[in-house]
Amino acid sequence: MNKMQNPETLVIANANKMTARKVQVHYGTNHAIKDVDVDILDKTVTAFIGPSGCGKSTFLRCLNRMNDTIPVCRVSGELLLEGENIYDPRVDPVQLRAKVGMVFQKPNPFPKSIYDNVAYGPRIHGLTRNKAELDAIVESCLKKAALWNEVKDRLDSPGTGLSGGQQQRLCIARAIATSPEVLLMDEPCSALDPIATAQVEELIDELRSQFSVVIVTHSMQQAARVSQKTAFFHLGHLVEFGDTGQIFTNPGDPRTESYISGRIG
Template sequence: MTDYKISAKGVQVYYGDNHAIKDVDVQIEDKTVTAFIGPSGCGKSTFLRTLNRMNDTIDICRVEGDIRIDGEDIYDPAVDPVQLRAKVGMVFQKPNPFPKSIYDNVAYGPKIHGLARNKSDLDEIVEKSLRKAALWNEAKDRLDAPGTGLSGGQQQRLCIARAIATAPEVLLMDEPCSALDPIATAQVEELIDELRQSYSVVIVTHSMQQAARVSQKTAFFHLGNLVEYGETDKIFTNPEDPRTESYISGRIG
C-alpha cells in the first residue's frame, strides 16, 4: 500500500533518560481523521509532535526510528524542519493567537512563506482560510481587531484558519477543544469533519466521545506503547486488546 500519508516505523522518543515513546508503528491515511487517545502521559502528544518535528525545540528530546510523509524521511538531515512545518500544520491545546489583528494572524504564515504575490492575493488567502475555519461571518467586519479579543472558541478557529492559510497537507491537532465549552467544541468538531475533505487530520484528544464522533481511525496509546490501532468503530465496539477495553469502558486512565 502506498497511499498512506504518514508512515512511522519503530519510533522511539527519549526525554533525557526517560523513554517516552516505545517502538511505535503507525500508518496514517490521507483525507482521514485519525484520533490518538489514551491516558495522560501516555505519549500521544509527544508522538504527534514528532510528526512535524516540534520536538526539535526541546533540547533533551531525542527521536529514533523512521517517519515518512509521502515516502520522504522527515528526519533526514537534508530535510528542513521549517519547510516541513509549513507542510504539516499544527493547532495547539490552548488557543494561542498572536497579539496582532485577526487579519495579520491569518496572513502570518503566507507572508513568511511568500505564498501571496500581492495584497489582493493575500486578502483572498485570508478570506478563504477564515471561511474554511467557519470564522469569516463573525470576523469579516473586524479583521483589524486584535485576535486576542475573540472568544475562546473563535480564537481556536482563528488558530485553525492560521494553520490552514499556509496550505498544509497534514493538520495536527493537540487537544484542540480542551479549553473550549461544549458549543465551541461542537463547532470545532464540525469544522474538523469538513477539513477531512482536503487534509489528513491527526487529533489528540482526552475525550473518547470526541474521538468516536470525529475520527475514522483511532490509535490507543498506553505508557508509551501503541496498544491498538484500527477503525474507530471497531476500537470502540470490539477492541482486541484488554487494555483498550479497560480504557474505553472507564476502568483505567
C-alpha cells in the same frame, strides 16, 4: 463528501500520507515512546487516545518535529511523509512544518490583528505575489474555519479580543492558511466550552475533505464522533490501531477495552 456514507469504506481507498515505523522518543533518560508504528491516511481524521502521560502528544509533536525545540528530546526510528524521511538531516524542520501544520491545546492567537494572524503563514512562506491573493487566502481560510461571518467586519481588531472558541477557530484558520498536507491538533477543544467544541468538531469533519487530520483527544466520545481511525496509546506503547468503529465496539486488546470502559486512565 456525504456524511451519511460509512466512513470505514472510504478510508480504505485513501493513500498513505505519513508512515511511522519503530519510532522511539527519549527525554533525557526517560523512554517516552517505544516502537510505534502508525499509518496516517490522506483525507482522514486519525485520533490518538490514551490516559494522561501515555505519550500521545509527544508522538504528535514528532510528526512535525516540534520536539526539536526541546533540547533533551531524541527521536529515532523512521517517520516518512510521502515516502521521505522527515528526520533526514537534509530536511529543514521549518519547511516540514509548512506541510504539517499544528493547532495547540490552548488557543494562542498572536497579539496582532485577525487578518495578520491568518496572513502570518502565507507571508513567511512567500505563498502570495500580491495583496489581492493574500486577501483571498485570508478570506477563504476564515470561511473554511467557519469564522468569516463573525469577524469579516473587524479584521483589523486584535485576535486576542475574540472569545475562546473563536480564538481556536482563528488558530485553525491560521494553520490551514499555509495549505498544509497534514494538520496536527493537540487537544484542540480542551480549553473550550461545549458549544465551541461542537463548532470545532464540525469544522474538523469538513477539513477532512482537504487535509489529513491527526487529533489528540482526552475525550473518547470526541474521538468516536470525528475520527475514522483511532490509535490507543498506553505508557509509551501503541497498544492498538485500527478503524474507529472497530476500536470502540470490538477492541482487540484488553487494555483498550479497560480504557474505553473507564477502568483505567
